Each structure stands twice: as C-alpha cells, then as structure tokens.
Amino acid sequence: MKIAIPVDDKSLNSAVSQSFGRAPYFFFYDTETEESDFLDNGAVASQGGAGIKAAQAIVDNGAKALLAPRCGGNAEEVLRRSEVVIYQSLPGTIKENLDAFAAQRLVLLSDFHPGLHGHEK
Amino acid sequence: MRNKSPKIAVLSGKGGTGKTLVSVNLASVAGESLYIDCDVEEPNGHLFFKPERVCEEGITVKVPEVNEDLCGGCRKCADFCKFHAIAFIKDKPYVFEELCHSCGGCALICPDQAIDERERVVGRVQRGISGGVRVSTGVLNTGEASGIPIIKRLLEPHGLQEGLPVFIDCPPGSACAVMESLQGADFCLLVGEPTLFGVHNLRMVHDLVRLFGKPEGVVLNKCLAEENPAELFCLEKNIPILGRIQFDNELGKLNSDGRIAARERPRFRKLFASLLEEVMKEVGHETAAHTQR
The missing domain is CATH 3.30.70.20 (Alpha-Beta Plaits)
Structure with a gap:
C-alpha cells in the first residue's frame, strides 16, 4: 500500500508539515516495494482550493493512506470519496511516523477544519 | 462642471475604524442620497438606517x-x-x-x-428607504467564499439614481471585494485611526487606491490630543485630510446604540455636514481636473 505524508523537507529526517494543502512536499512510501519518493506540492502557492489540489495529487499518485496532523474539509471530501484513509500523524520525523504506522499506533483523523479559501486565518 | 451624482467609496484597511460611521452619517447629512453597503460579509449600515419598504432580491x-x-x-x-x-x-x-x-x-x-x-x-440584496436615503444592503450567505457577485449587483449603474450622491460603504481590507467596491467610484474617502496598526492598514488601502488611480482624501477618526500616526502618514504621503472626528464618548454611545449621530445631535450634524462639504469640494475639483485633461 502506498502512503503519503506532507513534509517540510526532502529528507527522511524531515518533520511532518503542519499544513496539508500548503506543505512544500509530499513524501510517498510503498509498504510492499519499500520504494519512496518526494513530490513538490503544486498547490503550495494556490490562491484558493489548495486542499483540493493537494488531495488530488495524493489520489493521482495512487496513495491509499495519508498521514497528516490536520486536514481541511474539502481535502477530506476528495480523499474520502477516493477511498484514501487519513491517519493523524505524530509530532516527529517521517521515519518515526512510518514506524508508528507499521506498528498500527496511528489513529484515524476525525476532526476536519473548514476550508481556508486562501485566507490563512 | 460639478458632478451631481458622485460616487464616494468609504474605505479603511481594517475593520472598526469607522467606515460605517462615516458613510452612514455622510449619507444622512447629504439629504437625498444613496447608501450602499458593500461589506456583504457583515453588512451593518441597515442597523442604523432601519430602512422601510424593503424589497429583497436573491443573487x-x-x-x-x-x-x-x-x-x-x-x-x-x-x-x-x-x-x-x-x-x-x-x-x-x-x-x-x-x-x-x-x-x-x-x-x-x-x-x-x-x-x-x-x-x-449565494446571497441577497435588500433595498429600502430611510428618510431621504435610499439604502441598499448586500448580504452574503454564511459559508460562501466570495461576495463579488453581490457587490457587482449592488453597483450596477441602472440600479443607481441619476442626480443623487452615492456613498459606498466598502468591506475592510484591500482584497478583491474592496477592489470591486471602489472601481467605479469617483472619489475614495479613507478612514484612519490613530494607531500604528491602523496606519499599516491605511497604507495598504492607500496603495490600492493609488493603483486604481482614484483621487483620495482621509478623515481621521477617534482623534486624541496626542500625536496621531495616521495624520503623520497623510502629511508624509501628501494625502488631503478632509476632516477630523474627535474621540467622543457620546458619539461612541450613539453609534453603539445603532443611532445615526448626525440625525440625533446638531453638533454631529454640523461635523458631518462640514466633512461632506470638504469631500464634495475635492470631488468637484477632481472632476474638473479630469475634464481638463
């Protein structure tokens, strides 16, 4: 299964990004092949709808799980309808979160904030 | 030649500086006039005017x-x-x-x-009347992202009465909704308050008005005895100061009770009448200058 994580840097020691839609990069990891990849987030400078565009990138890259600290309602809708499961990430690095995911220590994210519409209030 | 129905946009970089106070009172002392509340996310001019014979249209x-x-x-x-x-x-x-x-x-x-x-x-436009003032209010439905379609409707030329001055109560800030509200205006009246934060926002809206090439003037609200950063900003930028409203408990009380100060007290009527006169002088001047160009 392919996992996606919004991250601040292109390194396995990078922290998970506090924002999903406006994270600089996405990290993808395939639990079967153990292949990983970083992707620039094209939504980072979007005026609006960043969450939707970011969620679309997750879906288009075939991820079936997203590990993120928070997620907007619109992004959640795209992900849910595309059958991507959202887990709440832990404070820490990519590596720590992958380990936590493998050990089934992550819980599903259940609280989704409203769309920010480009206004980072 | 004097423009008989000038459109005056009342602006400020931030909320709470007194846009509604100024535009409601100016419209009230102008006699027959139009007041248009383009602050569609939180329109409050109607709370002062309490317009009658209100017609509503869905947008x-x-x-x-x-x-x-x-x-x-x-x-x-x-x-x-x-x-x-x-x-x-x-x-x-x-x-x-x-x-x-x-x-x-x-x-x-x-x-x-x-x-x-x-x-x-996405919302509605309400039109009613309060004394001589025709009051138009735009209301954006909660949760909607953009009030632009409502502002467009409010400012459609055929909705405006020929021969009457128009006071446009703009949304706060300097984003799209503000641009939509001021782009048809003949004159921009900026409301400044005596704080550094206020000046920061005043500068943003001043830059925006300049970008649109609109003539502008400032009214300084909540003036105190001490140094006024907004005034210094106007002097530095050479923006005409058209009036000063002193920080005044009675004015604050009337306003917070939803009453129109200029209709309630002669001294406030005088204050806003003289501000209106200054604004109209500027508008006339600018119109003449434009005609000559």
Whole structure:
C-alpha cells in the first residue's frame, strides 16, 4: 500500500508539515516495494482550493493512506470519496511516523477544519 | 462642471475604524442620497438606517452541473479550473460549488457537452428607504467564499439614481471585494485611526487606491490630543485630510446604540455636514481636473 505524508523537507529526517494543502512536499512510501519518493506540492502557492489540489495529487499518485496532523474539509471530501484513509500523524520525523504506522499506533483523523479559501486565518 | 451624482467609496484597511460611521452619517447629512453597503460579509449600515419598504432580491451565480451519462472522463474540466473547484474522483469530475468563480470555462472546454450551468443562490440584496436615503444592503450567505457577485449587483449603474450622491460603504481590507467596491467610484474617502496598526492598514488601502488611480482624501477618526500616526502618514504621503472626528464618548454611545449621530445631535450634524462639504469640494475639483485633461 502506498502512503503519503506532507513534509517540510526532502529528507527522511524531515518533520511532518503542519499544513496539508500548503506543505512544500509530499513524501510517498510503498509498504510492499519499500520504494519512496518526494513530490513538490503544486498547490503550495494556490490562491484558493489548495486542499483540493493537494488531495488530488495524493489520489493521482495512487496513495491509499495519508498521514497528516490536520486536514481541511474539502481535502477530506476528495480523499474520502477516493477511498484514501487519513491517519493523524505524530509530532516527529517521517521515519518515526512510518514506524508508528507499521506498528498500527496511528489513529484515524476525525476532526476536519473548514476550508481556508486562501485566507490563512 | 460639478458632478451631481458622485460616487464616494468609504474605505479603511481594517475593520472598526469607522467606515460605517462615516458613510452612514455622510449619507444622512447629504439629504437625498444613496447608501450602499458593500461589506456583504457583515453588512451593518441597515442597523442604523432601519430602512422601510424593503424589497429583497436573491443573487445567484452559475455553477457547473455534470451530466455523468455524457461525461467521457477526459478530465479536461478539472485540469482547466484554476480555482481547483473541480476534483477528479474515480474518473468523474466532482464539483466544489463554493470555490467556483462562475467563469464557465469547464462547460466550454468539455468535449462531450457534459457540463451545464445552473443558478445557485449565494446571497441577497435588500433595498429600502430611510428618510431621504435610499439604502441598499448586500448580504452574503454564511459559508460562501466570495461576495463579488453581490457587490457587482449592488453597483450596477441602472440600479443607481441619476442626480443623487452615492456613498459606498466598502468591506475592510484591500482584497478583491474592496477592489470591486471602489472601481467605479469617483472619489475614495479613507478612514484612519490613530494607531500604528491602523496606519499599516491605511497604507495598504492607500496603495490600492493609488493603483486604481482614484483621487483620495482621509478623515481621521477617534482623534486624541496626542500625536496621531495616521495624520503623520497623510502629511508624509501628501494625502488631503478632509476632516477630523474627535474621540467622543457620546458619539461612541450613539453609534453603539445603532443611532445615526448626525440625525440625533446638531453638533454631529454640523461635523458631518462640514466633512461632506470638504469631500464634495475635492470631488468637484477632481472632476474638473479630469475634464481638463
């Protein structure tokens, strides 16, 4: 299964990004092949709808799980309808979160904030 | 030649500086006039005017509707939409109506003619009357992203009465809704308050007004005895100061009770009448200057 994580840097020691839609990069990891990849987030400078565009990138890259600290309602809708499961990430690095995911220590994210519409209030 | 129905946009970089106080009172002392509340996210001018004989009109925008039977799943619509209002889920477009800017591009680009447009209500315009003032209020429905369609409707030329001055109570800030509100104005009246934070926002709206090439003037609100950063800013930028409103408990009380100071107390009537006179002088001057150019 392919996992996606919004991250601040292109390194396995990078922290998970506090924002999903406006994270600089996405990290993808395939639990079967153990292949990983970083992707620039094209939504980072979007005026609006960043969450939707970011969620679309997750879906288009075939991820079936997203590990993120928070997620907007619109992004959640795209992900849910595309059958991507959202887990709440832990404070820490990519590596720590992958380990936590493998050990089934992550819980599903259940609280989704409203769309920010480009206004980072 | 004097412009008989000048459109005066009342602006400020931030909320709470006194846009509504100034525009409501100016319209009240102008006698026959139009007051247009373009602050559609939180219109409050009507709380002062308490207009009568109010007519209401729903405002709609066009949003795409996908006919899934016709859709071949080419994804062109989703890729085209610059506002990310269309996601592509399980080989079909999925529309986020509240992000749509009604450009109609998705329907045009669809090779299968699978996208129709339908009307969606986003808010309303209320028109009523209060003394000699025709009061128009735009109301954006809660949760909607953009009040632009409502502001457009409020400021449509045929909705304005020939021969009457127009006071446009603009939204706070300097973003799209403000630009939409001021772009047809003949004059911009900026309301400044004596704080550094206020000056920061005043500067932003001043830059915006300059960008639009509009003539401007400032009214300094909540003036105290001490040094006024907003005044210093005007002097530095050479922006005419058209009036000063002292920090005044009675004015504050009347205003917070939803009463129009100029209708309640002669001294406030005088204050706003003289501000109006200064504004009209500037407008007349600017109109003449434009004619000469």
